[in-house]
Amino acid sequence: MSNENGPGRSGMDKGGMSGMNLFAIVILVLLAGLLTVVVSSRFFHQTMRDSDLIRLIQASKEPHGHIDIRDEQSGTIYRYSNLRSLVIHDQYATAVVERAPLVPTKIGGEMKPDGEKLNKKVRILANLPPGDGKVRSEFEQAVIESKVERSFAGPPNPLEQASPYILSILIGLLVIYIMVRRLAGAGSPMSFGRSRGKLYAQEDLGVTFNDVAGIDEAVEEVREVVDFLRMPEKYQRLGGRIPKGVLLVGPPGTGKTLLAKAIAGEAGVPFFSLSGSDFVEMFVGVGAARVRDMFLQAEAKAPCIIFIDELDALGKSRGNGQMGGHDEREQTLNALLVEMDGFGSNSGVIVMAATNRPETLDPALLRPGRFDRHVLVDRPDIKGREDILKVHVKQVKLDPSVELREIAAITPGFVGADLANLVNEAALLAARKEKNSVGMAEFNDGVERVTAGLEKKQRVMNDEEKLRVAYHESGHALVAYSLPNTDPVHKVSIIPRGLAALGYTMQRPEGDRFLMTQSELESRIQVLFGGTLAEEMIYSDISTGASNDLERASEIARNMVMQYGMSRMGRVCYKSSHRSPFLAAAAGEEYSSNCSETTQREIDQEVRRILDEANERVRHILEVRRSSLEALTRRLIEVESVDADELKRIMNANSPGPLVVPGTTVSPRITSDSQDNLSSGSIQQRG
Numbered sequence: 001m002s003n004e005n006g007p008g009r010s011g012m013d014k015g016g017m018s019g020m021n022l023f024a025i026v027i028l029v030l031l032a033g034l035l036t037v038v039v040s041s042r043f044f045h046q047t048m049r050d051s052d053l054i055r056l057i058q059a060s061k062e063p064h065g066h067i068d069i070r071d072e073q074s075g076t077i078y079r080y081s082n083l084r085s086l087v088i089h090d091q092y093a094t095a096v097v098e099r100a101p102l103v104p105t106k107i108g109g110e111m112k113p114d115g116e117k118l119n120k121k122v123r124i125l126a127n128l129p130p131g132d133g134k135v136r137s138e139f140e141q142a143v144i145e146s147k148v149e150r151s152f153a154g155p156p157n158p159l160e161q162a163s164p165y166i167l168s169i170l171i172g173l174l175v176i177y178i179m180v181r182r183l184a185g186a187g188s189p190m191s192f193g194r195s196r197g198k199l200y201a202q203e204d205l206g207v208t209f210n211d212v213a214g215i216d217e218a219v220e221e222v223r224e225v226v227d228f229l230r231m232p233e234k235y236q237r238l239g240g241r242i243p244k245g246v247l248l249v250g251p252p253g254t255g256k257t258l259l260a261k262a263i264a265g266e267a268g269v270p271f272f273s274l275s276g277s278d279f280v281e282m283f284v285g286v287g288a289a290r291v292r293d294m295f296l297q298a299e300a301k302a303p304c305i306i307f308i309d310e311l312d313a314l315g316k317s318r319g320n321g322q323m324g325g326h327d328e329r330e331q332t333l334n335a336l337l338v339e340m341d342g343f344g345s346n347s348g349v350i351v352m353a354a355t356n357r358p359e360t361l362d363p364a365l366l367r368p369g370r371f372d373r374h375v376l377v378d379r380p381d382i383k384g385r386e387d388i389l390k391v392h393v394k395q396v397k398l399d400p401s402v403e404l405r406e407i408a409a410i411t412p413g414f415v416g417a418d419l420a421n422l423v424n425e426a427a428l429l430a431a432r433k434e435k436n437s438v439g440m441a442e443f444n445d446g447v448e449r450v451t452a453g454l455e456k457k458q459r460v461m462n463d464e465e466k467l468r469v470a471y472h473e474s475g476h477a478l479v480a481y482s483l484p485n486t487d488p489v490h491k492v493s494i495i496p497r498g499l500a501a502l503g504y505t506m507q508r509p510e511g512d513r514f515l516m517t518q519s520e521l522e523s524r525i526q527v528l529f530g531g532t533l534a535e536e537m538i539y540s541d542i543s544t545g546a547s548n549d550l551e552r553a554s555e556i557a558r559n560m561v562m563q564y565g566m567s568r569m570g571r572v573c574y575k576s577s578h579r580s581p582f583l584a585a586a587a588g589e590e591y592s593s594n595c596s597e598t599t600q601r602e603i604d605q606e607v608r609r610i611l612d613e614a615n616e617r618v619r620h621i622l623e624v625r626r627s628s629l630e631a632l633t634r635r636l637i638e639v640e641s642v643d644a645d646e647l648k649r650i651m652n653a654n655s656p657g658p659l660v661v662p663g664t665t666v667s668p669r670i671t672s673d674s675q676d677n678l679s680s681g682s683i684q685q686r687g
């Protein structure tokens with residue numbers, strides 16, 4: 001269904017030859033020229049010119065006797081009186097004659113290894129001392145007998161003279177050709193500097209929002225983009241600010257590409273798709289040229305969507321790159337930023353990009369007017385998985401026994417791509433068994449297979465662990481919900497997140513925060529404690545999954561005492577450096593503070609006191625609201641993720657708490673819980 005006939009492949013496209021492209025070619029030509037010079041001087045010594053021969057013969061008419069041959073490498077001088085053999089061995093091919101200021105005349109040339117006294121190729125500088133008639137006549141004789149005569153006699157053959165140059169130019173051209181081909185990859189020889197974007201015409205796309213399931217929140221957030229692409233005039237008339245860049249953030253396989261395609265499909269606009277790594281080339285300037293070319297092409301087809309997968313490959317923070325490719329990436333990134341700033345928001349080109357590591361992106365990419373809209377494409381919850389399965393089983397003949405909800409229930413952590421894979425596996429298994437339809441047994445086997453593949457990447461939790469994680473996350477959420485001065489809870493989830501997190505509680509700040517009050521910091525500590533203490537209350541023991549929570553809580557408490565003066569120790573900053581003890585340890589440095597041992601002990605006591613008090617408060621909250629905790633946990637086990645509205649409902653039904661206004665803004669704070677120690681039971685230090 002993809003149309004390979006992108007503009008990058010058609011050789012006739014204008015605009016491909018941008019300035020950068022020309023620049024690269026000029027560099028290549030210069031390089032080839034240099035190569036030509038080197039090659040020609042190395043392999044083609046100038047043939048002896050007639051005038052040189054005349055001078056040579058004139059010199060040899062002077063009356064002296066022998067020739068000194070100097071090995072220029074070693075500096076040794078060979079006295080060579082047999083002029084004839086020299087001439088013959090030398091073959092004249094490279095001889096240059098120079099008249100020395102006084103009498104001796106030098107013959108420069110190259111001696112072949114079979115020379116009488118020389119066993120390696122040397123440059124010859126022969127002195128012809130004046131005044132020996134014998135030498136002169138021998139030399140003349142040699143000249144007459146040897147091939148020199150020919151070239152001496154006739155006028156030089158221009159073709160013959162030019163041949164070394166022609167040859168080296170040809171070699172140069174060949175080199176250019178090979179380089180260009182390399183740059184262009186498999187494409188046509190001149191397509192380097194062209195964007196490799198693949199163009200999907202709208203009719204080829206055939207993807208709509210119906211094909212995207214289980215990520216409803218993300219779909220809702222991008223609906224506006226579809227509207228804009230459909231009726232750009234409407235938006236422009238009202239002068240509204242149209243999104244230029246939309247960043248889709250989420251783990252691999254959750255359907256980011258699919259979502260972008262669906263937007264194009266819904267809006268009926270062309271879709272350019274390419275990967276960030278396409279831009280990163282070994283030659284400086286090529287990636288930047290590709291970016292410019294891509295935008296040129298896109299603007300010609302506007303309204304349309306440019307989709308850049310793996311944005312992190314090209315958008316990594318500048319200035320922390322390694323040596324290789326660093327400049328190139330920086331230039332490419334700059335070109336992208338310039339292009340995004342350059343096209344007006346009414347040009348109708350919307351740039352979408354996907355990444356699963358937004359934190360590595362250059363902050364410049366996230367500024368207003370660039371990728372300022374972020375859409376989280378998260379792992380689907382149980383309902384989402386069921387919906388995704390529904391999409392994918394459409395092409396499969398199902399046995400009536402198949403319960404998609406049941407399959408969804410046994411596939412926590414699966415993303416859209418895994419589920420598509422699962423359906424495919426099940427269908428293959430059924431075919432192998434020569435069944436007429438795909439049954440539950442095949443799905444169960446399929447789950448095992450796909451899980452086995454996934455288990456290498458991430459752990460799939462068993463029921464017991466899942467329950468514990470559910471209590472833990474409910475604890476965080478309940479405490480956050482119950483305290484007045486915390487950010488509202490946006491989502492609680494026990495869907496494994498990435499490699500290390502078992503579940504998470506996501507809070508959304510209500511605006512940019514520049515200051516934190518003491519009570520806010522205390523609340524933050526309490527929210528962090530909520531998870532562990534909920535576990536403790538239910539199981540009477542705690543698990544290792546919470547070590548990160550404790551670490552963060554202690555860090556906050558320590559800062560309160562030492563940096564912010566928020567303790568009984570008074571309004572004093574005890575920090576000698578900005579590094580916390582934790583960070584110093586991580587950097588392998590000794591944590592130094594100017595405190596005396598007594599002060600140090602007092603600080604520790606204060607930190608403890610803050611943590612203990614938080615502990616008590618959290619314990620109290622959890623005990624009072626135990627029924628809410630249980631209810632939330634049950635719901636989490638059932639549906640795996642609970643949003644703000646539902647959380648409010650559950651809380652209100654069980655024990656009313658402070659009113660929560662769901663926030664809408666950037667940088668959600670996530671209390672995620674590491675799994676790496678939870679199941680093994682061994683306590684390791686996390687890096």
Ligand SMILES: Nc1ncnc2c1ncn2[C@@H]1O[C@H](COP(=O)(O)OP(=O)(O)OP(=O)(O)O)[C@@H](O)[C@H]1O
Pocket residue numbers: 211212213214215251252253254255256257258259309354356388391415416417418420
């Ligand atoms: N939400 C979904 N609904 C339906 N199918 C999905 C969904 N997510 C993924 N798939 C299936 O998985 C395939 C791969 O998904 P896609 O390439 O869109 O994931 P992605 O998030 O872009 O991954 P990556 O980050 O690795 O590029 C899709 O073609 C589709 O078949």
Ligand SMILES: [Zn+2]
Pocket residue numbers: 472476531532546549671672673
């Ligand atoms: Zn936790």
